[in-house]
Amino acid sequence: MSVILECKSLTKKFGSTTALFNVNLSLERGKIIGLLGPNGSGKTTLIKIINGLLVPDTGSIKIAGMNPGVESKKIVSYLPEKTYLPDWMKVSEAISFFKDFYGDFEEKRAYDMLHRLNLDPTKRLKTLSKGTKEKVQLILVMSRRANLYCLDEPIGGVDPAARDYILNTIITNYDENATVIISTHLIADIENVLDEVVFIKEGSLVLHAPVDEIREKEGKSIDSLFREVFRC
Amino acid sequence: MQWELNTEKPVYLQLVEQIQAKIISGIYKPGDKLPSVRDLAAQAMVNPNTMQRAMTELERDGLVYTNRTAGRFITSDEELIKQLKTEYIAAIVQDFLDKMKQLGLGSDEIISYLNIIIENKK
Numbered sequence: 001m002s003v004i005l006e007c008k009s010l011t012k013k014f015g016s017t018t019a020l021f022n023v024n025l026s027l028e029r030g031k032i033i034g035l036l037g038p039n040g041s042g043k044t045t046l047i048k049i050i051n052g053l054l055v056p057d058t059g060s061i062k063i064a065g066m067n068p069g070v071e072s073k074k075i076v077s078y079l080p081e082k083t084y085l086p087d088w089m090k091v092s093e094a095i096s097f098f099k100d101f102y103g104d105f106e107e108k109r110a111y112d113m114l115h116r117l118n119l120d121p122t123k124r125l126k127t128l129s130k131g132t133k134e135k136v137q138l139i140l141v142m143s144r145r146a147n148l149y150c151l152d153e154p155i156g157g158v159d160p161a162a163r164d165y166i167l168n169t170i171i172t173n174y175d176e177n178a179t180v181i182i183s184t185h186l187i188a189d190i191e192n193v194l195d196e197v198v199f200i201k202e203g204s205l206v207l208h209a210p211v212d213e214i215r216e217k218e219g220k221s222i223d224s225l226f227r228e229v230f231r232c
Numbered sequence: 233m234q235w236e237l238n239t240e241k242p243v244y245l246q247l248v249e250q251i252q253a254k255i256i257s258g259i260y261k262p263g264d265k266l267p268s269v270r271d272l273a274a275q276a277m278v279n280p281n282t283m284q285r286a287m288t289e290l291e292r293d294g295l296v297y298t299n300r301t302a303g304r305f306i307t308s309d310e311e312l313i314k315q316l317k318t319e320y321i322a323a324i325v326q327d328f329l330d331k332m333k334q335l336g337l338g339s340d341e342i343i344s345y346l347n348i349i350i351e352n353k354k
Contacts, residue, residue: 032279164277172274192237193279212242212282221239 004029004148004179005050010059012045012203019045021203023059029147030176032193034211034222035183037200038230043183044081046200047150050181051078064147074103077146081153083133087126091119091136098140110143113169117162131158138166142173149180155189167193188223197222199229235276243278247286250276255295255306256317263308266296 003026010023020042027033035043048054049061052068063072085094091114098105114121117135125133134157141149151170155163171193174180184190191197191211199207206229211222218225237246254260266272273283287304290296294312298304307313332342 030281032281167277168274171277171280172270188239191239192243192277192282195279195281212244212285215240215242219240223239 002029003027004064005181006060006062007046008060010046010049010056010061012042012049012054012056018203020049020056023200023203023205025198025205025208027179027181027196029179031195032170032174032180032182034187034190034194034197035181035200036185036187036197036222036226038185041200042203043200044152045203047078047152047181047183050148050150051076075147077102077141077144077149079138079141079149079151079154083125083137085125085137088124090122090124091128092121094125094136094140095121098143102144104145106143106145109173110139113139113143117165131162134158135162135166138169142169145175145178147178149174149178151180151182153184154182155184155186160189163189187226188221191222194222199226201230235278237276237278243282244285244289247276247278247283248289251286251290252295252316252320255313256320260306262306262310262313264306265302266304266306268303 005025005027007023007025010020010025011018012020023042023046035046037043045054049056050063050068052073061068063076066072085097089097095107095110098110099107111121114136117139119132119136119139125136128136134154138151138154141151149170154170155166158166167190170180170182182190182194194211196208196210197214198205214220214222214225235247235250237243251260260266267275269283269287270280273280276283287296291298294309295307295316296304297307329342337345
């Protein structure tokens with residue numbers, strides 16, 4: 001299987017704090033991967049490096065063989081932690097905005113998903129609740145035919161029913177060539193949809209393994225293993 | 233029928249067991265066409281790769297088979313399904329017997345309890 005993301009001895013420091021230290025990570029296509037770690041462990045830093053928003057101090061990162069940049073951004077669909085769409089936009093305008101920006105954006109898919117979640121495209125973003133805004137953003141991001149999806153905390157702010165719908169959206173919308181990275185600490189909610197997990201602790205990668213292999217070997221859920229590895 | 237997944241066992245094994253149960257109970261009948269892996273995965277809220285692995289496992293045991301153009305089907309071999317049913321039930325009963333033994337019950341006692349409880353349910 002071909003590799004979509006390759007990190008080699010990636011290190012990133014902010015002043016005296018080390019956010020990532022010597023991270024080596026190789027991810028294949030066609031997988032759903034959980035990027036798991038406690039607060040401040042470096043998950044978002046890694047995702048920002050993948051998206052070219054941060055530059056590593058040392059080490060290299062390749063997305064489908066490319067350095068992060070204009071070309072790699074064409075195939076990476078990124079859901080940041082915080083919303084960046086202007087409040088005055090209507091949902092339909094946000095859709096047009098994405099359509100203008102990304103060649104792989106499929107408008108029809110976005111409208112289908114909005115419809116299924118009973119979201120009104122004529123509403124302005126500022127009139128939507130926090131959870132609804134998150135749903136709209138996820139719909140935008142998942143409506144692209146990208147090769148790599150980076151979802152930073154996609155389910156944090158939404159209710160359990162919508163969470164199920166969102167996971168379903170992720171399962172049904174990625175194709176065999178694409179890989180989805182989901183960063184979260186709500187592990188129990190997502191562990192059934194993951195192929196592999198990556199644990200990050202204080203900027204270092206401590207585990208990268210298939211979920212079923214962990215369950216087979218350890219006889220416990222990813223959630224319990226997480227609680228053990230990261231016991232405070 | 234709902235899919236119920238616990239978090240300790242590998243997911244694909246649980247999927248295999250639950251599809252076996254659906255075959256035994258007749259929810260999936262011999263020769264039935266199965267939904268696509270993607271649809272089944274969405275139903276069970278699991279990763280399509282995991283569902284695929286469960287299917288491969290079931291195929292290896294001959295319980296489902298793939299027709300290259302038409303999709304995936306439940307076996308029409310009723311003998312095989314019967315055999316699966318026997319094994320499946322034997323495993324559940326064995327599990328039950330083990331628990332009863334742990335409580336210190338002998339075979340006669342277990343049977344008399346079973347009779348009482350079944351009578352009361354009527």
